[in-house]
Each structure stands twice: as C-alpha cells, then as structure tokens.
Amino acid sequence: MTMPIHVTSEIGKLDVVMLKRPGQEVENITPDTMPRLLFDDIPYLPIAQKEHDNFAQILRDNGTEVLYLEDLAAEAIDAGNVKEAFVEKMLRESDYAVGADHDALKEFLMSLDTHAMVNQLMIGVRKNDIDFKPTDLVSAAEDSEYPFFMDPMPNLYFTRDPAASIGDGLSINHMTFAARQRESMFMEAIIKYHPRFANKGLHVWRDRNHTHRIEGGDELVLSDHVLAIGVSQRTSATAIQDIARNLFKDSKYDTVIAIKIPHNHAMMHLDTVFTMINYDQFTVHPGILGEGGKIDTWTIHPTKDGDLTYEHNQDLKAVLKKELGLDDLDLIPTGNGDPIVAPREQWNDGSNTLAIAPGVVVTYDRNYVSNEMLRQHGLKVLETISSELSRGRGGPRCMSMPLVREDLK
Numbered sequence: 436m437t438m439p440i441h442v443t444s445e446i447g448k449l450d451v452v453m454l455k456r457p458g459q460e461v462e463n464i465t466p467d468t469m470p471r472l473l474f475d476d477i478p479y480l481p482i483a484q485k486e487h488d489n490f491a492q493i494l495r496d497n498g499t500e501v502l503y504l505e506d507l508a509a510e511a512i513d514a515g516n517v518k519e520a521f522v523e524k525m526l527r528e529s530d531y532a533v534g535a536d537h538d539a540l541k542e543f544l545m546s547l548d549t550h551a552m553v554n555q556l557m558i559g560v561r562k563n564d565i566d567f568k569p570t571d572l573v574s575a576a577e578d579s580e581y582p583f584f585m586d587p588m589p590n591l592y593f594t595r596d597p598a599a600s601i602g603d604g605l606s607i608n609h610m611t612f613a614a615r616q617r618e619s620m621f622m623e624a625i626i627k628y629h630p631r632f633a634n635k636g637l638h639v640w641r642d643r644n645h646t647h648r649i650e651g652g653d654e655l656v657l658s659d660h661v662l663a664i665g666v667s668q669r670t671s672a673t674a675i676q677d678i679a680r681n682l683f684k685d686s687k688y689d690t691v692i693a694i695k696i697p698h699n700h701a702m703m704h705l706d707t708v709f710t711m712i713n714y715d716q717f718t719v720h721p722g723i724l725g726e727g728g729k730i731d732t733w734t735i736h737p738t739k740d741g742d743l744t745y746e747h748n749q750d751l752k753a754v755l756k757k758e759l760g761l762d763d764l765d766l767i768p769t770g771n772g773d774p775i776v777a778p779r780e781q782w783n784d785g786s787n788t789l790a791i792a793p794g795v796v797v798t799y800d801r802n803y804v805s806n807e808m809l810r811q812h813g814l815k816v817l818e819t820i821s822s823e824l825s826r827g828r829g830g831p832r833c834m835s836m837p838l839v840r841e842d843l844k
C-alpha cells in the first residue's frame with residue numbers, strides 16, 4: 436500500500452501535492468507590517484489567485500492530485516473533534532492564554548463553522564471583526580493603534596516550509612520568525628487527525644516542539660538515502676544534527692549534506708539558490724559560490740554508536756557526485772551566470788524550480804533567461820505566470836509540498 440506521505444527524491448513523478456491558495460490574509464499586509472510579515476511588496480490578490488490557479492492546473496494537467504491545506508486542516512479538526520482544543524492552542528500561541536480578550540476571541544472563533552474558523556485564523560482577526568473593547572494594559576499602553584488581535588498568516592501559500600516530506604514521514608517545523616511560527620500547527624493537526632494521514636504509520640522525524648529552527652525550503656530529498664539541508668537564515672546547524680540523528684536511527688537515510696548559504700532574505704532557504712531537477716542536473720545561483728566555485732559543505736554520516744561524523748568539503752560538485760554515485764553532474768547557473776540577470780532572476784525565484792518528474796520542471800515565466808538555459812540543457816520547462824505570486828519571495832518549489840512521489844527506477 437502506498438503511504439499517504441512517500442517522498443524519496445526531489446524529482447520522482449509528483450503524484451500528490453499540497454498547496455494553499457492565497458486568500459484574504461494577503462490583503463491584510465500593510466507597508467508597516469510588510470518586513471515583519473516577510474513580504475517585500477503587497478501582491479494584488481485577484482491576480483495572485485489566478486496565477487496560483489494556473490500553477491495548480493499545470494500540476495493537475497500533468498497527473499498530480501492537488502490537495503489544499505485549508506481543506507485538509509478543517510477536515511482534520513472535524514475528524515478529530517478537536518475544534519476547541521485547536522482554537523485554544525492557536526490562541527495560546529497568539530499570546531492570548533487567559534483573560535477577557537482570550538474569551539472574546541474564543542467565543543468568536545468557536546461561533547464559526549470549522550472551515551470558516553480555519554480561514555479566519557489564516558486571514559487574521561481584526562479588532563473590528565468582533566464586538567469587544569479590550570481594557571487591559573497591553574492594549575492600552577502598547578497596542579492601541581494596532582488593527583489586529585491576531586496577525587494574518589500571508590506566507591501560508593508557501594506550503595513547502597512549515598513541514599517537509601522525507602521518506603515515509605515528515606518534519607513538522609519550528610519556524611524561525613514569529614510571522615510563520617503558527618503555520619505548522621495546521622500540518623500537525625492534519626497528520627494527527629485527518630483520516631487520510633492519521634494512524635497510517637507515518638514518522639514525524641522532528642516535531643515543532645523545539646527551540647531550534649528548521650524550514651522545509653532548506654530540506655532537499657536528493658535520493659532514498661541522501662538529504663541536503665541548508666545552514667541558512669532559517670535553519671540552524673543544531674536542528675540539522677537533531678533531524679540527522681532521528682533519520683539515521685529509524686530510516687534508510689544515512690547521509691545529510693549540510694550546505695552553508697548566505698543569511699539574507701533573498702536567499703533565505705537552500706531552495707532559493709539550489710534545486711535538483713534531474714538525476715544529474717541541478718540549478719545553482721552563482722551568488723552562493725565563492726572564489727573558484729567554493730562553498731562550505733559538511734557531509735554527515737552516522738557512527739555505529741549513534742553519534743555523527745562530519746566531513747568538510749568546499750567542492751559541491753564533487754560532494755554530490757560522490758554521495759549520489761554519479762560520474763558527472765550538470766550544475767546549471769541561474770540567469771546564465773550573468774552579473775545582472777542572475778541576481779535579478781534569483782530575486783524572483785529563478786533558481787526555485789519544482790521538478791514534477793525527472794527532467795520536467797515548473798518555473799516562473801518571468802525568469803526567461805534561466806528558463807532558456809534549462810531548455811538548452813535538455814529540460815522540459817512548464818512556465819507558470821508569476822507577476823504577483825513572486826512578490827512573496829518564493830517560487831514553484833516553495834509553493835508546493837509534495838506528499839507522494841513515485842520512487843526512481
């Protein structure tokens with residue numbers, strides 16, 4: 436029986452994927468909150484939705500079943516009969532553990548049907564959504580001008596990050612910034628309660644109850660025994676050690692390649708600068724490579740007594756060839772390596788390709804130089820429209836959480 440989560444590569448035919456259609460949460464970004472909510476501009480929602488529907492349709496047209504986070508979350512909460520517990524937990528993580536504001540918010544959220552409640556949590560709760568005037572010190576002294584009781588979660592359409600499928604399981608992630616920390620609660624509920632996933636023997640390799648951060652954009656499943664994980668703005672070396680230990684103990688995974696990338700918003704995750712697109716082909720943003728193409732990598736293996744060994748290397752190509760057992764490797768530079776085109780296209784996720792089968796990728800249409808390069812290197816490129824979605828700083832890989840991929844032959 437195929438497991439409800441089964442991902443042993445970045446490139447096996449994509450059978451099932453989870454997306455989140457951008458909704459009103461995106462309209463709740465303002466210029467003041469943009470930096471904190473991790474956006475560099477405000478997408479125009481009707482167009483962003485059209486673009487997202489186009490992306491989903493490309494996936495369906497190529498034989499992928501598309502599931503939506505918002506539906507799975509509501510179905511899970513109903514199936515587990517945990518609406519009140521979920522609302523309580525969300526309130527607690529939104530800093531409303533007790534008190535009159537907690538009670539008013541809880542009453543409002545519980546009055547909605549489960550789908551509407553899930554959507555409302557994603558959209559955020561504005562102060563004028565409910566008939567309640569707070570009288571506490573925080574509201575009076577600190578928050579009086581702030582329009583929200585509960586912040587929107589506009590990054591939810593990047594389903595790649597709050598959780599990551601690995602083998603017959605997943606990591607449910609402790610996210611770096613407050614703006615995204617509550618997001619992984621939805622996946623936690625789905626795995627625990629949704630009939631499609633609950634009690635099916637799925638492994639949670641690392642859950643969200645940790646202080647050290649890791650995000651799915653950094654977690655790349657290179658094969659059925661090798662992962663690459665970015666040491667990045669969003670993923671700490673400690674979290675990488677943790678997940679490596681857990682995987683080495685209970686799965687076929689025996690190799691994690693930790694790759695150190697610059698710590699900034701344009702390159703926040705490994706998949707913004709490096710993705711696998713075929714058995715022996717990768718995209719790479721030249722901006723992560725130092726003099727002579729060097730980059731710091733550490734290959735991690737288990738010892739017999741459950742400890743870890745680390746091998747430092749600065750030749751990414753050599754490391755990948757060795758660990759994947761390849762004779763040669765094609766690293767395709769974003770924007771053809773041009774000093775203007777490469778950073779421009781990387782900014783709009785020109786390196787963030789989603790492979791839906793070996794050698795078949797979905798990319799943003801705006802990155803036409805990188806797309807042309809991919810075609811010249813023999814890839815089939817399916818372009819998706821991208822003027823608004825890209826304002827959130829994520830591309831096709833970021834916007835998709837593969838749940839099932841076919842194993843490679």
Ligand SMILES: NC(=O)NCCC[C@H](N)C(=O)O
Pocket residue numbers: 472473474590593595596615651652653703704706707827828829830832833
């Ligand atoms: N895997 C990815 O690179 N995801 C893109 C996340 C973009 C989002 N605005 C963020 O900063 O977290």
